[in-house]
Amino acid sequence: MEPYVKLTNKNSVGYIEFFHPAHNSLPGNLLSELARSITNAGEDESIKVIVLKSGGDRTFCAGASFEELVSINDDETGKIFFSGFANVINAMRKCPKFIIGRVQGKTVGGGVGLASATDYCMATKFASIKLSELNVGIGPFVVGPAVQRKLGLSAMSQIAIDANTFYSAEWAKNKGLFTEVYETTEALDEAVVAFAKNLCAYNPKAMSEMKTMFWRGTEDWDQLLIQRAKISGRLVLSEFTKDKLQSYK
Template sequence: MPTPYVKQHTHDGISTIEFYHPEHNSLPGDLLASLVEAINHAGENDEVKVVILKSGGDRTFCAGASFQELISINDAATGKVFFSGFANVINAMRKCPKFIIGRIQGKTVGGGVGLASATDFCMATKYASIKLSELNVGIGPFVVGPAVQRKLGLSGMSQIAIDANTFYSADWALQKGLYNQVFDTTQDLDEAVQKFAENLCNYNPEAMAEMKRTFWAGTEDWDTLLAERAAISGRLVLSEFTKETLKRFK
């Protein structure tokens, strides 16, 4: 099987961060940590003016957290560390002083919806439907919830969190504000993302950094909030309901 990776490439002011995992671009803890490192590096690099976040492959943007790691959790402390992985990435994206463009080529689930929600401008294909499936295994989208709610509103976020078996279309995500543009093909998407990023490179980096700070005002407590949410998920994953459900999935 292909080796999982996080790659970062910077050219002409654009830092492209790409992640990949053979299990539908799910994200185990080591890849999440590498994403944090890459995002921080882009934020600190004066040569970078804009960031593109993407995943490898054609069909799935991100299947969420690693199922193999999820089923191996045996105590609350380990559970909190596990669920803190996406919290750390979302907080890194929030604090990064550069605009982050999301390139969503296909379906995205759970934590992947959180990543898409934490971008500053999100572009997708018509195949990029979304689902918050956490309730299916006895937990909930607690860690990604604030990021998703910030984009979809409480009504939209609660709708997909409760209706945990349903994929919501890219058009629905566009109407709700998660996606800013939706394209027919991946080629159209890639051309639009590249053109948009190149255009942003012509703007004043200081102005963009101040704009981003303004857009994310009110989220300053997320370091604490998302850690608290990770602890909730870490506790629930040990419940008898979730243990029995994971056995069936396994």
């Protein structure tokens, strides 16, 4: 199947779904489409609540595109590449509507950042998480603020340092990333639909004001995440990271 990002409106719920055959990894063009879809859904008055999901039954998101990562050869390209997730997180942050995360499977790196930037995240027991960036000589600089905001500094630093380990969905729930963990994808989907329907009965203006309250203190993220993207863009050019990436090819 071809990669895609699509937005569909079902009963006032905007379902934003992304897909890539490489375990739902996200190249720059899909990240741009994702950020644009989130912004459009936020501006669409017929949509009251948003659900962020990925296609397929297995991996939620494998993070950044490996093919694009290995092709970076200068600072500016690196900054633009890592700014992709920054733009999506900032679009989610500034969206005036609650975003429900639907995480059906494993999520890595930037995918953990996307899950963390949702306002209410639901998952299956298969949705283990890993921040793998240190493995290739960089770090979770861009997604770090979103992950830290949800998990706290202690838990975020734990999974960022222990970059080889998948942490269970139950661990992620205990740390505050997931609100509930379900046995099957079917049970997850039923719960997401029911919860979204419930939110649609609330006052949209009240939900918008609540979202602003929840995200207070992140007003500098437009600048902060781009600064972080520059750090990652610089590190990816290091001899260590170049050698590491080549060993994975």
